Amino acid sequence: MNKTELSQNITLKISNHPFYNDFPEELKKLFNKIFLKFTAELAKNRNFWFDYNGGDEDVFNQNECTYTGMLNNSIVKATSCAAILLEAAVYEDGKSIGRIDCLARIKLDTNYINLVIESKQWPNDGKVYSNLETKQLYEKMIKQATKYYSAERSYYRHESYVVAIIFEYLKDKVMLNKMIEDKSDDGITNFFKVYYEEGRTGMMVYGRIEKVI
Numbered sequence: 481m482n483k484t485e486l487s488q489n490i491t492l493k494i495s496n497h498p499f500y501n502d503f504p505e506e507l508k509k510l511f512n513k514i515f516l517k518f519t520a521e522l523a524k525n526r527n528f529w530f531d532y533n534g535g536d537e538d539v540f541n542q543n544e545c546t547y548t549g550m551l552n553n554s555i556v557k558a559t560s561c562a563a564i565l566l567e568a569a570v571y572e573d574g575k576s577i578g579r580i581d582c583l584a585r586i587k588l589d590t591n592y593i594n595l596v597i598e599s600k601q602w603p604n605d606g607k608v609y610s611n612l613e614t615k616q617l618y619e620k621m622i623k624q625a626t627k628y629y630s631a632e633r634s635y636y637r638h639e640s641y642v643v644a645i646i647f648e649y650l651k652d653k654v655m656l657n658k659m660i661e662d663k664s665d666d667g668i669t670n671f672f673k674v675y676y677e678e679g680r681t682g683m684m685v686y687g688r689i690e691k692v693i
Contacts, residue, residue, distance in 0.1 A: 492523045492526060494516070499670060500666075507689070515671075517555075521550040541681070543601055548582050551597070552582060562585065562587070563585045565580070567579045571631065578624075592637070593638055593640070594638060598645070601648070602648060614666060617646075629692050643689045648684040649683055650674070650683060656676060670689050
């Protein structure tokens, strides 16, 4: 990591994957803005901190907390009004039961929504996972976020959604190019984007969103 601002100004790219599988229509505009702002957050950190000629660290291979923080910044910049808590403590019957990675209340055009976000980060391992395995991953993350929502449901006003989001590092160039071009629908995933630097590495950002009652 280079601790001084770099003179270079690298432009990062984002794939044009669509939304899938009944992604809530009222949220498409919001998430499009968030994903674009996330591109800018990645690029800013790439240009400020990472000099690939002087080290092996990669802006696309940081930890979950880093990307959740960038997501926080992206939500704030994509909206006119947002109140966000990171690592928000959750209590049930007076006992701590965990922490929400990112809890956001966001003003849309005429109303507010809540997002209870559970995030994960890992490197791509080159394996091909079945739709069942993907479904089980989402279900586990959604269940966790829903548990947190249910424990303190009385605090939530307006519509609420739980979000499972994964940040997956793509170091292998063949796999990176494959994911950029792949527009297939697995029947489960709601959003899928690939952020990348041409000729280098990248990161998949994908997941599922569900409305809670």
